[in-house]
Amino acid sequence: MTLGTQAMMVTKVTTPQDVEILRQLRNATRGTFSHDNSEISTREQTIWWEKNRDHIVAFYISLD
Numbered sequence: 001m002t003l004g005t006q007a008m009m010v011t012k013v014t015t016p017q018d019v020e021i022l023r024q025l026r027n028a029t030r031g032t033f034s035h036d037n038s039e040i041s042t043r044e045q046t047i048w049w050e051k052n053r054d055h056i057v058a059f060y061i062s063l064d
Contacts, residue, residue: 007064012057
């Protein structure tokens with residue numbers, strides 16, 4: 001998919017690197033993204049992912 005002259009890339013979260021990107025996105029938008037506005041650590045994100053990964057499908061979108 002393209003947006004203007006930039007291509008959008010949709011990535012399914014499957015790797016530890018994807019989980020970290022998801023954490024960074026969440027922290028960057030935490031003021032409007034979540035009811036909990038505190039910043040979360042890599043460890044907290046990893047624990048959350050391990051607990052929930054079999055129950056959800058997560059994606060993030062990036063511009064190329």
